[in-house]
Structures are given as C-alpha cells and as structure tokens.
Amino acid sequence: MRAWRTSIRSVEPFLEGIEIDGRFVVIYSKYDISCALERQASVACAGYMHEDAVRLAVNIILYAMIQ
Numbered sequence: 001m002r003a004w005r006t007s008i009r010s011v012e013p014f015l016e017g018i019e020i021d022g023r024f025v026v027i028y029s030k031y032d033i034s035c036a037l038e039r040q041a042s043v044a045c046a047g048y049m050h051e052d053a054v055r056l057a058v059n060i061i062l063y064a065m066i067q
Contacts, residue, residue, distance in 0.1 A: 013048070013056055023067050027060055 018026040031047030037057060039050050048056065 013052070015056075015060075024064070029056075033057060 013029065014031070016028045016030075017024040018028075029047070032045055033048060033053045033056055035042070035045030036048040036050050036053030047053075
C-alpha cells in the first residue's frame with residue numbers, strides 16, 4: 001500500500017465573496033476553512049493548515065466587525 005503524496009504550497013489565500021450595498025455578506029473559500037479549524041485529518045479536507053485557517057477566520061471576523 002502506498003501513501004498519498006502531499007505537498008505544502010505557500011500562496012496567498014483565495015477568497016470569494018458576495019457583496020451587497022458595499023458590504024460583504026458571504027465570504028467563501030474553495031479550500032475548506034472549517035475542516036482546518038476543526039483539525040480534521042481527511043482526504044476530503046484538502047486546503048489550509050490549522051494555524052493558517054485560524055488566522056484567516058480571525059481576520060474575516062475582524063473585517064466584518066469594522067465594516
């Protein structure tokens with residue numbers, strides 16, 4: 001049995017959002033942030049490392065609060 005090859009890339013996060021009246025009401029990442037926040041270890045949860053997901057979540061919440 002062979003293990004899956006994994007690689008870690010250092011790139012800027014790609015976030016998308018829906019904006020209504022100049023405010024973002026939905027922020028989305030195709031790389032699942034919630035799996036990383038919950039420390040899930042699954043092939044279905046490809047995306048961010050836990051520490052990076054926490055930083056993203058904190059920044060998203062701070063951004064929402066200062067709008």
